[in-house]
Amino acid sequence: MELLNLTMSWIGFSVLFIFIIGYYFIANEEKYEIDKSVPALFIGIVSFILIAIYYYMNGLNIHHVHDEAEAVILEIAEIVFFLFVAMTYIESLIHMGVFDSLKYNLISKGFTYRKLFWVTGFLAFFISPIADNLTTALILSTVLITIEKTKKEFLVPGAINIVVAANAGGAWSPFGDITTLMAWTAGKAHFVDFLFLFPSSIIGYLVTAFLLSRVVPDTKPHFDPDKEEKPKMKEGATNIIFLGIITIICAVISHQVLDFPAMWGMMFGLVLLKLHSYKLTKRFGKEHFNVFESMAxxxxxxxxxxxxxLAAVGALYFIGWLSLASIVxxxxxxxxxxANIGVGFLSALVDNVPVMSAILKANPNMDLSNWMxxxxxxxxxxSLISFGSxxxxxxxxxxxxxxTFGSHLKYAWTILLGYFVSIAIWYLQFVVLGLN
Incomplete structure (x- = not known):
């Protein structure tokens, strides 16, 4: 089906205007105290309704709008169901005390603030490829505020460190970020191709982390073992960790071997978790673990x-705006x-999810190295701006x-240096050495 170019029509300008206004409210979520899902849903749903009305009014084949809407729904379903299962596992691990135990072990070791800075950063970098960058950042920022509630010279660089590490760690795994998940499910690269981004991700992160660590105090936080009770993981927690690993393996096999959507393997992992929940409920009662509570x-x-x-970006693609933008x-x-180097700066301003969605929809002619x-x-x-991810x-x-935005901006130069180092490593690896 060849799409009509409607960019210069009233519907083209209307959809673009709605997207810009909607995204303004998304970016200013805290200012207006409106959840970002509200304007996102509005621009996605209303845009397609307006397109359908335009087709109907002008006697065009409205089945084209129907087919595009179905394609968008399929794309969304693959990502949403994948995330749904991943989030269920994370909430289950939180309920079973896995992260409380991790938190206690960190603060009870007698580490200095600087050592805790490095430990939380490396945990973020290596957990995010499995859990996803948002969940990882939320968990480890909770650890930060547990360790110290007021000392900004530790909390600010520590928070930036976690954000940078979570985003960098997520970049070399199909599961680590929505953008990598989208590229993987779109068939732009195989699972192992993403692993080749590990050198770029970790070296760029280490540059930023080293520079940030210089401002972190080398003193120890206060810890009283008599007042801090050591938490214990609930019975069956270890099995959930194991099932989470099995679920990821199933997702890889589902997509790479069986040519199914990756979410199919994730849903199978949810079945396994439900069976484990049933077993634990029979043995210890409903209060011990209920998978539906984790879902809630x-x-x-x-x-x-x-x-x-994603629906909004699909509408922009259907209108023809993305094909116009792909000229660059x-x-x-x-x-x-x-153009891809510029995408990083655009991601900081707009958010990387709609940017990557737009690129995948426009589908510019690129080889594997540039998709990576x-x-x-x-x-x-x-990571360049606090609200960029x-x-x-x-x-x-x-x-x-x-x-805050201001406290992050103060150290943005360290992130920018790491960003260019990551690109330099990519260039050496993929262009000079041709290792992909």
Whole structure:
């Protein structure tokens, strides 16, 4: 089906205007105290309704709108169901005391603030490829505020460190960020291709972390073992960790071997978790663990936000705006490499999810190395500004009044240096050495 170019019509300008206004309210979520899922859903749903009305009024084939809406729903379902299962596992681990135990072990070791800075950063970097960057950032920012509630010289660089580490760690895994998940499910790269981004991700992160660590005090936080009771993981917690690993393996096999959507393997993992929940309920009672309680704690506003924003980007694609914007990828203009480097800065301003969705919809002609570059830049570029990624927004909520736009901007130069180092490593690896 060849789409009509409606960019210069009233419907084209209307959809673009609605998107801009809606995104203004998304970016100013805290100012207007309106959940970001509300404007996202509004622009996504209303845009398609207006397009359908335009087709109906002008006697066009409205089945084209129907087919595009179904394609968008399929794309959204693959991502939302994937996230739904991942979030259920995370909430289950929280309920079973896994992260409380981790938190206690960190603060009871007698580490200095600087050592805790490095430990939380490395945990964020290596947990986010499995859990996802938002969940990882929320968990570890909770650890930060538990360790110290007022000392900004530790909390601010520590929060930035977690955001950067979570985004960098998520960039080299199909599960680590929504952008990598979208690129993987769209078939732009195989599972192992993302692993080649590990050197770029970790070296860029280490540059930023080293510079930030210089301002972190080398003293120890106060800890009284007599007042802090050591938490214990509930019976069956270890099995849930194991089932989570099995679920990830199933998702990989489902997508790479069986050519199913990755969410199919994740849903199978949910079945396994439900069976484990049934077993624990029979043995210890409903209060011990109930998988439906974990589901109830999922941040549904996040899932609805992704539904709305992906639908909105689908509408922009259907109108023709994304094809117009993809001109920058042509060699006569910026070309793929420079355009993808610019994507990182755009991700910081707009958020990497709609940016990556727009690129995938426009589908510029790029080789594997440049698809890996845009995955890298969209992921780590969001760290440049505090609200440029879901991880940053989440940590701002956890550390209100401490980790702010201004406090982040003060150290943004350290992130920018790490960003360019990551790109340099990518260039050496993929272009100079051709290792992909």
């Amino acid at each position: 704690k999922i941040e549904n506003n996040t899932l609805l936000f992704f539904f709305g924003i 990828y042509q060699e006569d203009y910026l070309g793929p490499t420079m 570059l845009v995955t890298l830049t969209a992921g780590i570029g969001g 879901a991880a940053g927004v989440g940590v701002m909520g956890k550390l209100k009044g401490i980790y």
